[in-house]
Amino acid sequence: xxxxxxxxxxxxxxxxxxxxxxxxxxxxxxxxxxxxxxxxxxxxxxxxxxxxxxxxxxxxxxxxxxxxxxxxxxxxxxxxxxxxxxxxxxxxxxxxxxxxxxxxxxxxxxxxxxxxxxxxxxxxxxxxxxxxxxxxxxxxxxxxxxxxxxxxxxxxxxxxxxxxxxxxxxxxxxxxxxxxxxxxxxxxxxxxxxxxxxxxxxxxxxxxxxxxxxxxxxxxxxxxxxxx
Numbered sequence: 743x744x745x746x747x748x749x750x751x752x753x754x755x756x757x758x759x760x761x762x763x764x765x766x767x768x769x770x771x772x773x774x775x776x777x778x779x780x781x782x783x784x785x786x787x788x789x790x791x792x793x794x795x796x797x798x799x800x801x802x803x804x805x806x807x808x809x810x811x812x813x814x815x816x817x818x819x820x821x822x823x824x825x826x827x828x829x830x831x832x833x834x835x836x837x838x839x840x841x842x843x844x845x846x847x848x849x850x851x852x853x854x855x856x857x858x859x860x861x862x863x864x865x866x867x868x869x870x871x872x873x874x875x876x877x878x879x880x881x882x883x884x885x886x887x888x889x890x891x892x893x894x895x896x897x898x899x900x901x902x903x904x905x906x907x908x909x910x911x912x913x914x915x916x917x918x919x920x921x922x923x924x925x926x927x928x929x930x931x932x933x934x935x936x937x938x939x940x941x942x943x944x945x946x947x948x949x950x951x952x953x954x955x956x957x958x959x960x961x962x963x964x965x966x967x968x969x970x
Contacts, residue, residue, distance in 0.1 A: 753862040753863050753864040753866060753916070754862060754863050755860040755861070755862055755863075755868070756861055756862065756863050757860065757861050758786055758788070758789055758858060758859075758860050759784070759786070759858065759859040759860065759861060759928075760782050760783060760784040760786065760858065760859065761782075761783045761785075761786050761789075761820070761822070761856065761857065761858045762780050762781065762782055762783070762855075762856070762857035762858065762871075762932045763780070763781045763783065763829055763833075763854050763855070763856060763857075764776045764777060764779070764780045764781070764854060764855040764857075764934075764935050765777045765832060765833070765852050765853075765854045766852065766853040766854055766855065766874065769853070769874065769905070771906075772906075774855075774873060774874070774905065774935070774937055776855060776934065776935055780932055780933065780934070780935075781826070781829060782932070783822070783825060783826065783829070785822045785823040785824055785825065786820070786821075786822050786858065787821045787822055787823065787895060788819075788820075788821040789818060789819070789820055789821070789858060790818070790819040791816050791817070791818050791819075791902075792816060792817045792818075792819075793813050793815075793816045794813070794814045794815040794816060794817065795811050795812065795813055795814065796811065796812045796814045797809070797810070797811045798810040798811070813904075813909060814904065815901065815902050815903055815904055815909055816872075816901075816902040816909060816910070817899065817900070817901060817902070818856070818872075818875075818899070818900035818901075818902060819897070819898075819899060820897070820898040820899070820900055821895055821896070821897055821898075822895065822896055822898065823894050823895060823896070824894065824896050825896065825898060827843075830877075831843055832852060833851060833852050833854060833877050834849055834851055834852075834877065835849040835850045835851050835852060836849055837849075851876055851877065853874055853875065853876055853903070854875055854876075854877075855871060855872065855873050855874065855875065855935035855937075856871075856872045856875040856900055856902075857869070857870055857871040857872065857932055857935065858870050859928060859931075859932075862916075864916070866914070866915045866916040866919075866925075867914075867915045867925075867928070868912065868913070868914055868915075869912070869913040869915075869926075869928065869931045869932070870910060870911070870912055870913075871910070871911040871931075871932075871935050871936050871937075872900075872902045872909065872910055872911075873905050873908065873909075873911070873935050873936070873937035874902070874903040874904075874905045874937075875900050875901060875902050875903060876900070876901045876903065877898065877899070877900060877901075878899040878900070878901050879899070880897050880898060880899045881897070905937055906937075908937055908938075911936045911937065913926065913931055918945065919948065922947055922948055923945040923946065923947060923948060924945060924946040924947070924948050925945075926943060926945060930943050931943065
């Protein structure tokens with residue numbers, strides 16, 4: 743018998759990093775047009791993602807014959823110090839006039855791409871893009887100041903909407919490194935939301951000889967002064 747036991751010590755996430763927002767200008771059945779600017783927001787405290795799953799139990803001949811499930815989207819509970827008021831106004835479709843903001847009952851909310859990254863225990867990273875999202879209303883809480891300094895936080899809810907059956911693009915720097923590539927930097931991955939396989943950024947092949955010390959170039963033998 744050739745069966746064996748292999749010991750694996752997996753890496754684990756130690757912190758979440760910045761969040762990224764990129765508003766959608768227009769989307770069709772085949773393409774999404776995003777705005778040119780991706781906003782990075784380094785105020786995230788916690789992020790919880792819950793998949794929305796459609797399930798089907800198939801019974802036949804008196805037994806459970808099969809079980810099917812499909813991810814129909816996801817809900818993200820986002821806890822942050824705050825999100826920029828400028829960003830929220832644009833996402834909510836509010837009208838602005840200098841210092842005035844008008845939130846109407848018939849405001850049309852904007853769709854956006856939402857991304858974030860996490861750092862792992864071994865120093866590697868996981869990058870995420872959700873190509874189509876909407877912000878759903880949550881409670882707004884206000885409290886008085888006391889003798890203690892409060893820890894500022896706001897809660898937001900992000901609804902992930904599948905686009906052509908894709909609801910998330912995930913990138914692992916360790917997996918790319920093991921495949922022989924030089925891992926992408928954050929700026930390379932988050933420069934544009936990714937929602938198709940042909941949008942993968944170009945990566946450089948890692949140098950196979952990086953662990954080999956460089957060889958000094960050949961030098962001419964020293965000359966004897968008495969030979970002159």
